[in-house]
Amino acid sequence: MGERVRLTDATVAALRCPPNRKDMTVADASLPGFWCRVGGGAGSKVFLYRYKRDGRSHRVVLGTFGQITTAAARRKAEGLRGQVVDARDPLAERRAARAAARAAEAVSKAEAARAAFTVRTLIQGWSDHHLAERSASYRTRVPREMRAALAGWLDAPAADFGHADAVRALDDAKASRGPVAANRLQAVARACWGWACKRGTLAANPWQATPKPSREVSRDRVLSDAELTLVWHAAGTLGHPWTPIIRLMILTGQRRGEVAELRWAELDLDGATWNLPAARAKNGRANAIPLPPPAVATLRALPRVQVDEEPSPLVFCNARGTAPSGFGRAVERLTSAVAKARIEAAPDAPPIAPFTLHDLRRTVATGLQRLGVRLEVTEAVLNHVSGSRSGIVGVYQRHGWDREKRTALDAWAGHVETLADRSGQGGNVMALRERRA
Helix, strand or coil: CCEEECCCHHHHHHCCCCCCCCEEEEEECCCCCEEEEEECCCCCEEEEEEEEECCEEEEEEEEEECCECHHHHHHHHHHHHHHHHCCCCHHHHHHHHHHHHHHHHHHHHHHHHHHHCEHHHHHHHHHHHHCCCCCHHHHHHHHHHHHHHCHHHCCCEHHHCCHHHHHHHHHHHHHHHCHHHHHHHHHHHHHHHHHHHHCCCCCCCCCCCCCCCCCCCCCCCCCCHHHHHHHHHHHCCCCCCHHHHHHHHHHHCCCHHHHHCCEHHHEECCCCEEEECCCCCCCCCCEEEECCHHHHHHHHCCCCCEECCEECCECCCCCCCCCCCCHHHHHHHHHHHHHHHHHHHCCCCCCCCCCCHHHHHHHHHHHHHHCCCCHHHHHHHHCCCCHHHCHHHHHHCCCCCHHHHHHHHHHHHHHHHHHHHHCCCCCCCCCCCCCCC
8 A cells, every 4th residue: 555645746856756656546535536646766756546346446647737736636635535335437438538539530530531532522522433444435435324323313422312303313314315324324323332342432323223214125237238328428518527427337336435435656557457345345355456448538637737836636526625415416427318218219108217326236247147247257347345255265266356357348348438439329249258267
């Protein structure tokens, strides 16, 4: 046990620990449980309150002399003594209060983080991390379309976006943009929220159980030779940039975004090759696309657009310095031009069935098959990883089919030119005989 003195500022200031001891404790002579612990040498002096609870000794630190007066420490000790007399446990209560404060702080931080993780933040994070390996056009287009479709929820906490909100967003998208656009929104939004759930950022995916906005039928539209001829000539009436964009799609079979965002740096016109980088390809795979003579001639005839007195890196560039958009309006103009050309060519002929720009890609694929091109070569031309290039074959078969691709697209371009020259009035399709590698 320690000494007992009346603890005051004067007596506490005079206390010294003996040189041979690490510390010593001094009890107050008038208030049971009120102590002062003195460190060795000129060590600190700390006020304590000691008490017993359930047969065990406990102590509570009241403060350090110099930072708190002895009188203030005594008042604290008297308050704690009162709690002990009332059968309370001051130390346990203090620990519980600290735990409650930490829990409240954690809840506050969690609520702040929850409020900060908005739908906008979620979409941006998904784009930055999960879509990092997708093509640049996809990384730009899909988040932009999601933000447009979910404009009313962008600044709301993502955790507050529920199933009813998802259903409403899909209904709005279907009404304003059409059933296919609503289906696409459901697919990408489900993937986006699912990504956050897998990372533990969100607890549930509100899109998971939403009904499909519309049943989609797999498209199999392929333009006939007569229809393709009309489209080729109708595209010529659209002017820049849609005339060369659509005709390059017909001649090469590449995707509309890949053609519209074509860079001059990707072109080797002397070598008649378009080197599509992986960053711009939809499937993330680079593709060397042989350019048949009509495609080379089309590209050589294009002007180099100036933006802010500098040549644009884009082959097709608007006044803002970006690639053309507005494909929907372009297709409307193309469809009207095709209908007009059909009436002029054959007034009594039935109307042409609706078509999309993607149907041109399917038409090229079908046309190559009709010309006798091997399936592997057709898929290599289209940079399409499926069928003959999927699975173990895709892993071990690394032949690029460069020569065969050039032969195939040259033959296809010859076929298209023949149709255009003859205005679709007959002419047999020339069979292509490939020399196998």
